[in-house]
Amino acid sequence: MRFWYWIVCVLTLFWINGQANNNIVNNSTQPLAYVLPIEGIIGPATSDYIEKSLTQAENQRAALVIISLDTPGGLDTAMRMIIKRILAATIPVVAYVAPSGARAASAGTYILYASHIAAMAPGTNLGAATPVKLTSLSDPNEGSSESTDNSNTNMPVDAHKAKMVNDAVAYIQSLAKLRNRNIVWAEQAVRTAASLPAEQALREGVVDLLADNLEDLLQNIDGRVVNLPHKKSHTLRTAGLNYKILKPDWGIGLLMAIGNPTIAYILLLLGIYGLIYEFANPGALLPGTTGAIFLLLAFYALQMLPVDYAGLAFVILGLILMIAETFLPSFGALGIGGIIAFIFGSLILIDTSQGVPGISLSLVISLAIVSVILILTISGLALKSQRRPIVSGAEELSNALGTVINNWDSNEGVVRIRGELWSAKADVPLKHNQTVKVIGRTGLILSVTPEIDSKI
Numbered sequence: 001m002r003f004w005y006w007i008v009c010v011l012t013l014f015w016i017n018g019q020a021n022n023n024i025v026n027n028s029t030q031p032l033a034y035v036l037p038i039e040g041i042i043g044p045a046t047s048d049y050i051e052k053s054l055t056q057a058e059n060q061r062a063a064l065v066i067i068s069l070d071t072p073g074g075l076d077t078a079m080r081m082i083i084k085r086i087l088a089a090t091i092p093v094v095a096y097v098a099p100s101g102a103r104a105a106s107a108g109t110y111i112l113y114a115s116h117i118a119a120m121a122p123g124t125n126l127g128a129a130t131p132v133k134l135t136s137l138s139d140p141n142e143g144s145s146e147s148t149d150n151s152n153t154n155m156p157v158d159a160h161k162a163k164m165v166n167d168a169v170a171y172i173q174s175l176a177k178l179r180n181r182n183i184v185w186a187e188q189a190v191r192t193a194a195s196l197p198a199e200q201a202l203r204e205g206v207v208d209l210l211a212d213n214l215e216d217l218l219q220n221i222d223g224r225v226v227n228l229p230h231k232k233s234h235t236l237r238t239a240g241l242n243y244k245i246l247k248p249d250w251g252i253g254l255l256m257a258i259g260n261p262t263i264a265y266i267l268l269l270l271g272i273y274g275l276i277y278e279f280a281n282p283g284a285l286l287p288g289t290t291g292a293i294f295l296l297l298a299f300y301a302l303q304m305l306p307v308d309y310a311g312l313a314f315v316i317l318g319l320i321l322m323i324a325e326t327f328l329p330s331f332g333a334l335g336i337g338g339i340i341a342f343i344f345g346s347l348i349l350i351d352t353s354q355g356v357p358g359i360s361l362s363l364v365i366s367l368a369i370v371s372v373i374l375i376l377t378i379s380g381l382a383l384k385s386q387r388r389p390i391v392s393g394a395e396e397l398s399n400a401l402g403t404v405i406n407n408w409d410s411n412e413g414v415v416r417i418r419g420e421l422w423s424a425k426a427d428v429p430l431k432h433n434q435t436v437k438v439i440g441r442t443g444l445i446l447s448v449t450p451e452i453d454s455k456i
Contacts, residue, residue, distance in 0.1 A: 031063040033218060033243040038067060042074025042107045044304045045255035047081040049248045054085055054093070056246070063241055064092040066214065067115065070099075073106025075306065076131070083114040083175070092116045092226045092234060096217055097124040097198070105129075109189055113175040116226040118207040119217055120198035126206070127195030129172060129186075131164055165191060182206045214243055255304075261350045264301035265359050269367060271295025272319055273374055306351035314345025322372060335372070342368050397438050401451065404434045415448060424448045 034057040038046060050067070057065050067086075086093045095115035097104045100123035104112050109129045112118045120126070168190045176183040182205040188194040201207045208224075211217035222239040248256060258264055274291015278284055302312070321338030328334065346364040402417035408429045415424045415436055424446040430436065440447035 030242065031061055033064050033066055033238065033241050034062045035066045035068055035214065035243050035245045037070075037245065037247065038108075038111075039070050040072075040256065041260055042071055042082070043078050043256065043259035044075070045248075045252050045259050046074065047078040047085075049252045049256070050082045051085050052252075053246050054089055054091075058090050062091055063238060064094060064236065065089070066094045066096050066217070066243070067111065069095055069097045069104040069108045069111065070102035071104060071106075071108040073108060073128075076107070079107035079110055082111055086111070086114050087178075088229060090228060092228070092236060094119060094217070094221065096211065096214075097121060097126060098211075098213070100124060105195070110172055110175065112207065113172055113179060113181055113186060116179070116228075117209075117221055117224065118179070118181070119209050119211050119221070120201060120207050121212060122198055122210060124198045125195055126201060127189045128193045129168065129189040130191070130193040131168060218243065255301075258297055258301040259304055261305055261359055262363065264298050264305060265346065265349065265363075266367075267294045267301065268298035268315070269371065271298055272316070273371075276319075276323065308348050308351050311345045311347070311349035314341045315349060316345075318342025318345060319371065339368055339372065342371065397441060397446065400438045402436055402438070402448070404430045404432055404436060407432050415446065417446075422446050426450070 034053065036050060036053050038050075054065055093115045094117040095104070095112045096119045097108070097112065098121040100121050102121065102124045104120075104124070104126040105128045107129075109126045112126060169187050172186045172190055173183050175181075176186040185194065185196070185204055185206055196204065196206060198207070198210055202210055209217075209220050211220055218238040218241050221236050224236050226234050226236065228234050247253075258267060271291045271294035274287045274289075274294060276291075278288030278291060281287075318338045318341035321334045321341060324334045324338075343364055346359055346367070347361065350358045352358045397417065400417050402415045402422070405414040405416055405421065408426075408431075411427065411429060412423070412425045413430065415422055417438065423444060424436070426436065426448050428450070430448075430450060435451040436448040437451055438446050439449050
């Protein structure tokens with residue numbers, strides 16, 4: 001009980017801290033700039049974080065919101081929800097790719113195009129906005145001379161891909177037109193996965209300015225005019241403006257972490273391992289409890305991600321076959337089949353066509369090897385526990401040796417076995433301290449027989 005008491009106390013403190021950080025009312029006369037950092041893969045938790053933070057900024061009459069981007073991309077649905085919220089914002093939204101070394105790839109490029117002001121730090125890049133499964137484009141040199149026709153260059157090889165590419169192109173072009181940014185390059189970013197460094201992006205009109213840091217950014221955008229909803233023009237007054245970094249609370253932070261396909265995949269495996277160990281060793285409790293928690297977190301993460309359920313079935317089938325190999329030796333047939341199913345299922349587990357990166361082959365192979373080792377270890381422990389000698393119950397007394405207490409006048413008396421006194425019977429009278437062996441038991445009465453030529 002004391003353990004769970006402390007767990008509840010710690011979680012309560014985390015919740016209070018998150019509320020304190022995210023519900024501070026700005027009592028100063030000068031409005032603040034709110035900074036919303038987006039790091040890593042963009043998923044449903046990220047869109048929820050942006051939605052809540054923008055609403056909070058609007059309610060507290062913030063001067064503007066700065067979305068600090070460092071992302072490889074993410075889910076198309078989550079990206080579109082973020083963009084819808086930016087377009088509906090009643091305060092200016094600045095997208096800022098920072099710090100140096102950061103990137104706004106794929107979904108990050110769309111968000112950059114949708115914002116009122118697009119800025120980058122030196123040493124950053126953007127682009128590669130083609131949906132992940134659509135990067136396999138037709139070879140312009142393949143076939144006859146018709147391949148040199150510009151209309152066929154860089155077009156997807158089938159109608160389904162063409163629809164997705166054209167939809168993405170139309171979407172980013174509409175954002176470019178709305179914000180008066182480079183439309184031609186926007187199309188190239190989708191069709192050919194083009195990328196640009198910060199300096200070139202500024203020269204080509206993809207972004208509005210470069211800024212070394214947040215202070216430099218606020219200084220440089222001072223006096224710029226942006227268009228808010230309902231065609232309202234708004235002049236930015238940001239010189240010397242204070243800013244507040246509004247980080248995700250612990251709940252959204254947790255969802256962002258497990259929303260990473262690799263983390264969700266590892267949680268899934270840890271959960272399965274925990275349950276396997278619990279089933280193999282009933283009563284251990286800790287492996288089963290933690291395994292169930294990991295499995296629930298994994299399922300929650302997977303329902304946020306574009307999961308191929310055939311891949312999930314292959315992963316589970318592979319683990320079952322590898323376990324079966326340890327109990328039903330098949331000269332490697334089940335084990336090899338399990339490893340193949342596990343690797344294949346892992347590679348197709350995430351549907352990468354929606355912009356989420358899949359699970360790397362090196363990680364899958366590494367975890368496959370670890371899975372084989374763990375399953376063999378767990379199964380070995382289970383088999384070893386089954387083969388241990390019995391240490392309790394009626395069977396444990398079979399063939400046990402003991403000594404007779406006092407001389408028996410009849411065929412019944414008392415014997416001492418492993419420090420315990422038992423009523424016993426034998427076919428012949430026995431003498432004090434004579435060694436006997438248990439040959440049976442009826443209720444609480446033992447059947448014994450004398451050990452030949454042995455006395456204690």
